[in-house]
Amino acid sequence: MSDELAEQVAGVGALLEPARRALYLYVAAQPDAVSREQAAKAVDLPLHSVKFHLDRLVEEGLLDVEFRRLSGRTGPGAGRPSKLYRRSSRQLSVSLPERRYDLAGEVLATAIDRSSGDDVPIADAVRDAAEEEGRRIAAAARGESKVAAPGVASAVGTGRVHHDLVRAARVLARHGYEPRISDREIRLANCPFDRLAAKHTDLTCGMNLSLIGGVIDGLDLRRLSVELAPQPGFCCVKIRG
Template sequence: MFVDDPKEVRDTDVSAIAALDEPTRRRLYDHVVRQPGPVSRDDAAAALGLARQTAAFHLDRLADESLLDVVYERRSGRTGPGAGRPAKLYRRSGKQIAVSLPDRRYELAGRLLAQAVEESAATGAPVRDVLHRKAEELGARLEEPGGASLFELLERYGFEPRQEETGAIVLGNCPFHALAREHTQTVCGMNLHLLRGVLQGLGERAYTACLAPAPGRCCVRLEPAGA
Protein backbone atom coordinates (compact mmCIF):
# COMPACT_ATOMS: atom_id res chain seq x y z
CA MET A 1 0.00 0.00 0.00
CA PHE A 2 1.44 3.33 -1.04
CA VAL A 3 1.22 6.17 1.46
CA ASP A 4 1.52 9.73 0.13
CA ASP A 5 3.88 12.15 1.84
CA PRO A 6 1.55 13.39 4.63
CA LYS A 7 3.21 16.78 4.98
CA GLU A 8 2.98 17.43 1.25
CA VAL A 9 -0.66 16.31 1.18
CA ARG A 10 -1.53 18.44 4.20
CA ASP A 11 0.18 21.53 2.77
CA THR A 12 -1.65 21.04 -0.53
CA ASP A 13 -5.00 20.63 1.24
CA VAL A 14 -4.45 23.74 3.36
CA SER A 15 -3.61 25.72 0.21
CA ALA A 16 -6.76 24.46 -1.53
CA ILE A 17 -8.99 25.37 1.41
CA ALA A 18 -7.37 28.81 1.62
CA ALA A 19 -8.21 29.33 -2.06
CA LEU A 20 -11.90 28.89 -1.26
CA ASP A 21 -11.77 31.67 1.34
CA GLU A 22 -12.10 34.26 -1.44
CA PRO A 23 -15.90 34.90 -1.80
CA THR A 24 -16.08 35.13 -5.60
CA ARG A 25 -13.94 32.03 -6.01
CA ARG A 26 -16.15 30.11 -3.58
CA ARG A 27 -19.29 31.17 -5.47
CA LEU A 28 -17.77 29.96 -8.72
CA TYR A 29 -16.73 26.66 -7.18
CA ASP A 30 -20.21 26.10 -5.73
CA HIS A 31 -21.78 26.95 -9.09
CA VAL A 32 -19.57 24.55 -11.06
CA VAL A 33 -20.06 21.57 -8.74
CA ARG A 34 -23.86 22.00 -8.84
CA GLN A 35 -24.01 21.67 -12.63
CA PRO A 36 -24.68 18.31 -14.31
CA GLY A 37 -21.89 18.86 -16.85
CA PRO A 38 -18.71 20.89 -17.40
CA VAL A 39 -19.09 24.68 -17.30
CA SER A 40 -17.46 27.26 -19.58
CA ARG A 41 -16.03 30.59 -18.48
CA ASP A 42 -18.81 32.43 -20.32
CA ASP A 43 -21.54 30.34 -18.70
CA ALA A 44 -20.09 30.82 -15.22
CA ALA A 45 -19.62 34.55 -15.71
CA ALA A 46 -23.18 34.99 -16.97
CA ALA A 47 -24.68 32.87 -14.18
CA LEU A 48 -22.96 34.87 -11.43
CA GLY A 49 -22.98 38.29 -13.08
CA LEU A 50 -19.19 38.50 -13.34
CA ALA A 51 -16.85 39.86 -15.96
CA ARG A 52 -15.53 37.01 -18.12
CA GLN A 53 -11.94 37.90 -17.22
CA THR A 54 -12.76 37.71 -13.50
CA ALA A 55 -14.48 34.35 -13.87
CA ALA A 56 -11.57 33.00 -15.92
CA PHE A 57 -9.00 34.11 -13.33
CA HIS A 58 -10.77 32.46 -10.41
CA LEU A 59 -11.67 29.29 -12.33
CA ASP A 60 -8.05 28.83 -13.32
CA ARG A 61 -6.96 29.36 -9.71
CA LEU A 62 -9.38 26.64 -8.62
CA ALA A 63 -7.94 24.36 -11.31
CA ASP A 64 -4.38 25.14 -10.17
CA GLU A 65 -5.37 23.98 -6.67
CA SER A 66 -6.82 20.75 -8.17
CA LEU A 67 -10.28 21.70 -6.93
CA LEU A 68 -11.57 21.71 -10.51
CA ASP A 69 -10.58 19.65 -13.52
CA VAL A 70 -10.17 21.26 -16.95
CA VAL A 71 -11.58 19.56 -20.04
CA TYR A 72 -11.80 20.72 -23.64
CA GLU A 73 -14.92 20.16 -25.75
CA ARG A 74 -16.50 21.60 -28.87
CA ARG A 75 -19.85 22.90 -27.64
CA SER A 76 -21.30 22.93 -31.17
CA GLY A 77 -20.89 19.19 -31.53
CA ARG A 78 -19.20 19.67 -34.91
CA THR A 79 -15.82 18.17 -35.73
CA GLY A 80 -13.21 18.66 -38.42
CA PRO A 81 -12.10 21.83 -40.24
CA GLY A 82 -14.27 24.84 -39.47
CA ALA A 83 -15.58 23.38 -36.24
CA GLY A 84 -13.66 25.95 -34.19
CA ARG A 85 -11.37 25.52 -31.21
CA PRO A 86 -12.55 23.37 -28.31
CA ALA A 87 -13.88 25.38 -25.38
CA LYS A 88 -12.09 25.27 -22.03
CA LEU A 89 -14.53 23.82 -19.51
CA TYR A 90 -14.43 23.18 -15.77
CA ARG A 91 -15.88 20.44 -13.61
CA ARG A 92 -15.46 19.17 -10.06
CA SER A 93 -12.21 17.25 -9.59
CA GLY A 94 -11.90 13.88 -7.88
CA LYS A 95 -9.54 15.35 -5.29
CA GLN A 96 -10.57 14.84 -1.67
CA ILE A 97 -9.56 17.50 0.82
CA ALA A 98 -9.46 17.15 4.58
CA VAL A 99 -7.59 19.16 7.16
CA SER A 100 -7.86 18.36 10.86
CA LEU A 101 -6.24 19.79 13.94
CA PRO A 102 -4.81 17.87 15.71
CA ASP A 103 -3.61 15.67 12.88
CA ARG A 104 -5.71 12.58 12.18
CA ARG A 105 -5.04 9.59 9.88
CA TYR A 106 -8.38 7.77 9.71
CA GLU A 107 -7.97 6.79 6.06
CA LEU A 108 -4.73 4.98 6.88
CA ALA A 109 -6.47 3.08 9.70
CA GLY A 110 -9.43 2.27 7.44
CA ARG A 111 -7.18 0.81 4.75
CA LEU A 112 -5.34 -1.38 7.24
CA LEU A 113 -8.58 -2.62 8.80
CA ALA A 114 -10.15 -3.34 5.40
CA GLN A 115 -7.07 -5.26 4.24
CA ALA A 116 -7.07 -7.30 7.44
CA VAL A 117 -10.75 -8.22 7.08
CA GLU A 118 -10.34 -9.21 3.42
CA GLU A 119 -7.25 -11.35 4.02
CA SER A 120 -8.85 -12.98 7.05
CA ALA A 121 -11.93 -13.89 5.02
CA ALA A 122 -9.75 -15.36 2.26
CA THR A 123 -7.31 -17.30 4.44
CA GLY A 124 -9.13 -17.97 7.70
CA ALA A 125 -6.37 -16.28 9.71
CA PRO A 126 -7.57 -14.30 12.76
CA VAL A 127 -8.36 -10.71 11.79
CA ARG A 128 -6.32 -9.24 14.62
CA ASP A 129 -3.23 -11.26 13.71
CA VAL A 130 -3.47 -10.08 10.11
CA LEU A 131 -4.05 -6.48 11.21
CA HIS A 132 -0.95 -6.50 13.38
CA ARG A 133 1.19 -7.92 10.58
CA LYS A 134 -0.15 -5.46 8.01
CA ALA A 135 0.41 -2.53 10.37
CA GLU A 136 3.98 -3.60 11.07
CA GLU A 137 4.71 -4.05 7.37
CA LEU A 138 3.32 -0.59 6.62
CA GLY A 139 5.31 1.01 9.43
CA ALA A 140 8.51 -0.49 8.04
CA ARG A 141 7.77 1.10 4.63
CA LEU A 142 7.21 4.62 5.93
CA GLU A 143 10.91 5.45 5.87
CA GLU A 144 11.47 8.27 3.40
CA PRO A 145 13.78 7.88 0.38
CA GLY A 146 16.10 10.67 1.54
CA GLY A 147 16.26 9.27 5.04
CA ALA A 148 14.58 10.76 8.09
CA SER A 149 15.22 10.60 11.79
CA LEU A 150 12.75 8.88 14.08
CA PHE A 151 11.54 12.25 15.39
CA GLU A 152 11.06 13.63 11.88
CA LEU A 153 9.04 10.62 10.78
CA LEU A 154 6.84 10.69 13.90
CA GLU A 155 6.21 14.41 13.43
CA ARG A 156 5.40 13.93 9.76
CA TYR A 157 2.68 11.39 10.58
CA GLY A 158 1.11 13.51 13.30
CA PHE A 159 2.33 11.78 16.50
CA GLU A 160 3.77 14.99 18.04
CA PRO A 161 6.78 13.31 19.73
CA ARG A 162 8.57 14.80 22.72
CA GLN A 163 11.43 13.37 24.71
CA GLU A 164 11.28 13.05 28.48
CA GLU A 165 14.19 13.32 30.88
CA THR A 166 14.17 9.54 31.20
CA GLY A 167 14.97 9.30 27.48
CA ALA A 168 11.55 7.91 26.60
CA ILE A 169 9.64 9.40 23.68
CA VAL A 170 6.07 10.34 24.50
CA LEU A 171 3.63 10.78 21.63
CA GLY A 172 1.42 13.77 22.34
CA ASN A 173 -1.16 13.03 19.66
CA CYS A 174 -2.93 9.90 18.48
CA PRO A 175 -3.65 10.06 14.73
CA PHE A 176 -6.48 7.54 15.28
CA HIS A 177 -8.02 9.27 18.31
CA ALA A 178 -11.77 8.79 17.74
CA LEU A 179 -11.33 5.17 16.64
CA ALA A 180 -9.06 4.43 19.60
CA ARG A 181 -11.66 5.75 22.04
CA GLU A 182 -14.39 3.47 20.71
CA HIS A 183 -12.29 0.43 19.74
CA THR A 184 -9.35 0.75 22.09
CA GLN A 185 -7.93 -2.77 22.04
CA THR A 186 -8.09 -3.12 18.26
CA VAL A 187 -6.80 0.32 17.30
CA CYS A 188 -4.14 0.60 19.99
CA GLY A 189 -2.83 -2.84 19.03
CA MET A 190 -2.68 -1.75 15.40
CA ASN A 191 -0.88 1.45 16.38
CA LEU A 192 1.63 -0.45 18.52
CA HIS A 193 2.58 -2.71 15.63
CA LEU A 194 2.67 0.23 13.20
CA LEU A 195 5.27 1.94 15.39
CA ARG A 196 7.21 -1.26 15.87
CA GLY A 197 7.39 -1.41 12.10
CA VAL A 198 8.61 2.20 11.98
CA LEU A 199 11.47 1.34 14.36
CA GLN A 200 12.29 -1.72 12.28
CA GLY A 201 12.22 0.20 8.99
CA LEU A 202 14.56 2.85 10.36
CA GLY A 203 16.86 0.25 11.88
CA GLU A 204 16.26 2.04 15.18
CA ARG A 205 17.40 -0.20 18.04
CA ALA A 206 17.64 2.48 20.73
CA TYR A 207 13.89 2.34 21.44
CA THR A 208 11.15 -0.20 22.03
CA ALA A 209 7.49 0.52 21.36
CA CYS A 210 5.16 -0.45 24.19
CA LEU A 211 1.60 0.22 25.27
CA ALA A 212 1.37 2.85 28.00
CA PRO A 213 -2.09 4.46 27.83
CA ALA A 214 -2.44 7.85 29.54
CA PRO A 215 -4.94 10.72 29.22
CA GLY A 216 -4.24 13.28 26.52
CA ARG A 217 -1.68 11.34 24.50
CA CYS A 218 -1.11 8.32 22.26
CA CYS A 219 -1.40 4.89 23.85
CA VAL A 220 2.07 3.94 22.56
CA ARG A 221 5.28 5.08 24.20
CA LEU A 222 8.82 4.56 22.95
CA GLU A 223 11.03 3.44 25.81
CA PRO A 224 14.84 3.29 25.69
CA ALA A 225 15.87 -0.25 24.80
CA GLY A 226 16.66 -2.28 27.90
CA ALA A 227 14.86 0.14 30.22
Protein backbone atom coordinates in the same frame (compact mmCIF):
# COMPACT_ATOMS: atom_id res chain seq x y z
CA MET B 1 1.17 20.00 10.59
CA SER B 2 1.78 17.20 8.09
CA ASP B 3 2.27 17.94 4.41
CA GLU B 4 -1.08 16.35 3.58
CA LEU B 5 -2.96 18.37 6.19
CA ALA B 6 -1.25 21.55 4.97
CA GLU B 7 -2.47 20.81 1.45
CA GLN B 8 -5.99 20.15 2.73
CA VAL B 9 -5.98 23.44 4.65
CA ALA B 10 -4.78 25.29 1.56
CA GLY B 11 -7.57 23.77 -0.48
CA VAL B 12 -10.20 24.76 2.06
CA GLY B 13 -8.64 28.23 2.30
CA ALA B 14 -9.08 28.68 -1.43
CA LEU B 15 -12.84 28.36 -0.93
CA LEU B 16 -13.04 31.10 1.69
CA GLU B 17 -13.22 33.77 -1.02
CA PRO B 18 -16.99 34.14 -1.76
CA ALA B 19 -16.70 34.44 -5.56
CA ARG B 20 -14.35 31.45 -5.75
CA ARG B 21 -16.64 29.38 -3.55
CA ALA B 22 -19.66 30.28 -5.71
CA LEU B 23 -17.78 29.23 -8.85
CA TYR B 24 -16.70 25.93 -7.31
CA LEU B 25 -20.25 25.13 -6.22
CA TYR B 26 -21.58 25.99 -9.66
CA VAL B 27 -19.05 23.84 -11.51
CA ALA B 28 -19.53 20.95 -9.06
CA ALA B 29 -23.29 20.98 -9.64
CA GLN B 30 -23.04 20.67 -13.44
CA PRO B 31 -23.34 17.30 -15.18
CA ASP B 32 -20.63 18.25 -17.68
CA ALA B 33 -17.55 20.48 -17.85
CA VAL B 34 -18.31 24.20 -18.24
CA SER B 35 -16.58 27.12 -19.95
CA ARG B 36 -15.47 30.37 -18.38
CA GLU B 37 -18.29 32.17 -20.17
CA GLN B 38 -20.90 29.79 -18.78
CA ALA B 39 -19.50 30.16 -15.26
CA ALA B 40 -19.33 33.97 -15.53
CA LYS B 41 -22.96 34.16 -16.61
CA ALA B 42 -24.11 31.77 -13.88
CA VAL B 43 -22.50 33.65 -10.99
CA ASP B 44 -22.80 37.13 -12.55
CA LEU B 45 -19.10 38.03 -12.44
CA PRO B 46 -16.78 39.65 -15.02
CA LEU B 47 -15.05 37.16 -17.29
CA HIS B 48 -11.53 38.25 -16.29
CA SER B 49 -12.36 37.70 -12.61
CA VAL B 50 -13.87 34.29 -13.32
CA LYS B 51 -10.77 33.23 -15.25
CA PHE B 52 -8.55 34.13 -12.28
CA HIS B 53 -10.68 32.28 -9.72
CA LEU B 54 -11.18 29.18 -11.85
CA ASP B 55 -7.46 28.86 -12.51
CA ARG B 56 -6.75 29.28 -8.80
CA LEU B 57 -9.13 26.38 -8.09
CA VAL B 58 -7.25 24.32 -10.66
CA GLU B 59 -3.93 25.15 -8.94
CA GLU B 60 -5.35 23.90 -5.62
CA GLY B 61 -6.49 20.65 -7.25
CA LEU B 62 -10.18 21.37 -6.74
CA LEU B 63 -11.03 21.58 -10.46
CA ASP B 64 -9.77 19.67 -13.48
CA VAL B 65 -9.34 21.13 -16.97
CA GLU B 66 -10.12 19.70 -20.38
CA PHE B 67 -10.11 21.22 -23.87
CA ARG B 68 -13.03 20.58 -26.24
CA ARG B 69 -15.00 22.35 -28.97
CA LEU B 70 -18.43 23.10 -27.55
CA SER B 71 -19.94 23.18 -31.06
CA GLY B 72 -18.96 19.57 -31.67
CA ARG B 73 -17.54 20.53 -35.07
CA THR B 74 -14.14 19.29 -36.21
CA GLY B 75 -11.69 20.14 -38.95
CA PRO B 76 -10.73 23.50 -40.51
CA GLY B 77 -12.97 26.37 -39.53
CA ALA B 78 -14.28 24.62 -36.42
CA GLY B 79 -12.49 27.11 -34.15
CA ARG B 80 -10.17 26.59 -31.23
CA PRO B 81 -11.13 24.16 -28.44
CA SER B 82 -12.54 25.83 -25.33
CA LYS B 83 -10.95 25.47 -21.93
CA LEU B 84 -13.50 23.69 -19.76
CA TYR B 85 -13.65 23.04 -16.03
CA ARG B 86 -15.09 20.20 -14.00
CA ARG B 87 -14.85 19.22 -10.35
CA SER B 88 -11.80 17.10 -9.56
CA SER B 89 -11.86 13.86 -7.62
CA ARG B 90 -9.92 15.42 -4.75
CA GLN B 91 -11.58 15.15 -1.35
CA LEU B 92 -11.13 17.71 1.41
CA SER B 93 -11.39 16.82 5.07
CA VAL B 94 -9.69 18.91 7.74
CA SER B 95 -9.63 18.17 11.45
CA LEU B 96 -7.50 19.67 14.20
CA PRO B 97 -5.77 17.88 15.84
CA GLU B 98 -5.11 15.81 12.73
CA ARG B 99 -6.98 12.53 12.38
CA ARG B 100 -6.12 9.74 9.92
CA TYR B 101 -9.16 7.48 9.90
CA ASP B 102 -8.45 6.78 6.24
CA LEU B 103 -5.19 5.12 7.28
CA ALA B 104 -6.93 3.11 9.99
CA GLY B 105 -9.59 2.08 7.48
CA GLU B 106 -6.96 0.75 5.06
CA VAL B 107 -5.32 -1.31 7.79
CA LEU B 108 -8.59 -2.67 9.15
CA ALA B 109 -9.96 -3.52 5.71
CA THR B 110 -6.80 -5.47 4.87
CA ALA B 111 -6.98 -7.25 8.21
CA ILE B 112 -10.64 -8.23 7.74
CA ASP B 113 -9.90 -9.65 4.28
CA ARG B 114 -7.06 -11.76 5.67
CA SER B 115 -8.97 -12.85 8.75
CA SER B 116 -11.97 -14.05 6.77
CA GLY B 117 -9.93 -15.66 4.00
CA ASP B 118 -7.21 -17.38 6.04
CA ASP B 119 -9.08 -17.93 9.30
CA VAL B 120 -6.58 -15.71 11.16
CA PRO B 121 -7.67 -14.14 14.49
CA ILE B 122 -8.66 -10.54 13.75
CA ALA B 123 -6.27 -9.07 16.35
CA ASP B 124 -3.33 -10.87 14.71
CA ALA B 125 -4.47 -9.80 11.26
CA VAL B 126 -4.69 -6.17 12.37
CA ARG B 127 -1.19 -6.25 13.83
CA ASP B 128 0.26 -7.81 10.66
CA ALA B 129 -1.53 -5.35 8.36
CA ALA B 130 -0.49 -2.39 10.52
CA GLU B 131 3.16 -3.46 10.54
CA GLU B 132 3.13 -3.80 6.74
CA GLU B 133 1.58 -0.34 6.42
CA GLY B 134 4.29 1.06 8.70
CA ARG B 135 6.98 -0.46 6.50
CA ARG B 136 5.27 1.01 3.42
CA ILE B 137 5.28 4.45 5.05
CA ALA B 138 8.97 4.06 5.87
CA ALA B 139 9.79 3.00 2.31
CA ALA B 140 7.98 6.03 0.91
CA ALA B 141 9.87 8.29 3.32
CA ARG B 142 13.36 7.10 2.40
CA GLY B 143 13.67 9.52 -0.49
CA GLU B 144 12.19 12.50 1.33
CA SER B 145 14.06 15.66 2.23
CA LYS B 146 16.18 15.66 5.38
CA VAL B 147 14.79 19.05 6.33
CA ALA B 148 12.96 18.84 9.66
CA ALA B 149 9.24 18.48 9.16
CA PRO B 150 6.77 20.94 10.69
CA GLY B 151 5.28 19.45 13.83
CA VAL B 152 8.50 17.94 15.19
CA ALA B 153 9.21 19.59 18.52
CA SER B 154 12.78 20.83 18.60
CA ALA B 155 15.20 19.03 20.88
CA VAL B 156 18.91 19.64 21.27
CA GLY B 157 21.00 16.51 21.08
CA THR B 158 23.83 14.71 19.38
CA GLY B 159 24.84 11.17 18.64
CA ARG B 160 23.40 8.32 16.66
CA VAL B 161 20.44 7.70 18.95
CA HIS B 162 19.31 11.31 18.70
CA HIS B 163 19.76 11.20 14.93
CA ASP B 164 17.54 8.10 14.79
CA LEU B 165 14.92 9.74 17.00
CA VAL B 166 14.81 12.76 14.69
CA ARG B 167 14.44 10.52 11.63
CA ALA B 168 11.55 8.64 13.20
CA ALA B 169 9.90 11.85 14.40
CA ARG B 170 10.16 13.41 10.95
CA VAL B 171 8.20 10.54 9.38
CA LEU B 172 5.62 10.23 12.15
CA ALA B 173 4.95 13.98 12.07
CA ARG B 174 3.80 13.62 8.46
CA HIS B 175 1.10 11.22 9.63
CA GLY B 176 -0.38 13.31 12.41
CA TYR B 177 1.40 11.93 15.50
CA GLU B 178 2.92 15.26 16.70
CA PRO B 179 6.18 13.74 18.06
CA ARG B 180 7.99 15.32 21.01
CA ILE B 181 11.65 14.38 21.51
CA SER B 182 13.15 14.48 25.00
CA ASP B 183 15.40 12.37 27.22
CA ARG B 184 16.31 9.89 24.49
CA GLU B 185 12.69 9.09 23.70
CA ILE B 186 9.73 10.22 21.62
CA ARG B 187 6.29 10.82 23.08
CA LEU B 188 3.44 11.32 20.61
CA ALA B 189 1.21 14.25 21.52
CA ASN B 190 -1.61 13.25 19.17
CA CYS B 191 -3.28 9.96 18.27
CA PRO B 192 -4.48 10.05 14.65
CA PHE B 193 -7.05 7.40 15.55
CA ASP B 194 -8.36 9.09 18.69
CA ARG B 195 -12.07 8.24 18.34
CA LEU B 196 -11.29 4.60 17.57
CA ALA B 197 -8.89 4.42 20.50
CA ALA B 198 -11.55 5.73 22.88
CA LYS B 199 -14.08 3.05 21.90
CA HIS B 200 -11.81 0.15 20.90
CA THR B 201 -8.72 0.77 22.99
CA ASP B 202 -6.97 -2.61 22.87
CA LEU B 203 -7.45 -3.10 19.15
CA THR B 204 -6.43 0.46 18.21
CA CYS B 205 -3.43 0.59 20.54
CA GLY B 206 -2.24 -2.73 19.18
CA MET B 207 -2.61 -1.36 15.66
CA ASN B 208 -0.70 1.78 16.64
CA LEU B 209 2.12 -0.21 18.22
CA SER B 210 2.53 -2.42 15.14
CA LEU B 211 2.27 0.45 12.66
CA ILE B 212 4.89 2.55 14.45
CA GLY B 213 7.05 -0.53 14.92
CA GLY B 214 6.81 -1.13 11.19
CA VAL B 215 7.97 2.44 10.54
CA ILE B 216 10.96 1.99 12.86
CA ASP B 217 11.89 -1.36 11.31
CA GLY B 218 11.36 -0.05 7.78
CA LEU B 219 13.71 2.86 8.47
CA ASP B 220 16.23 0.37 9.93
CA LEU B 221 16.48 2.33 13.18
CA ARG B 222 17.87 -0.53 15.25
CA ARG B 223 18.79 1.67 18.19
CA LEU B 224 15.11 2.45 18.79
CA SER B 225 12.33 0.35 20.29
CA VAL B 226 8.59 0.88 20.66
CA GLU B 227 6.40 0.07 23.64
CA LEU B 228 2.92 0.64 24.96
CA ALA B 229 3.05 3.38 27.58
CA PRO B 230 -0.37 5.04 27.91
CA GLN B 231 -0.25 8.48 29.49
CA PRO B 232 -2.97 11.18 29.60
CA GLY B 233 -2.59 13.64 26.76
CA PHE B 234 -0.40 11.35 24.62
CA CYS B 235 -0.71 8.47 22.19
CA CYS B 236 -0.41 5.06 23.83
CA VAL B 237 2.91 4.31 22.11
CA LYS B 238 6.34 5.54 23.20
CA ILE B 239 9.60 5.23 21.27
CA ARG B 240 12.80 4.70 23.26
CA GLY B 241 16.37 5.26 22.21
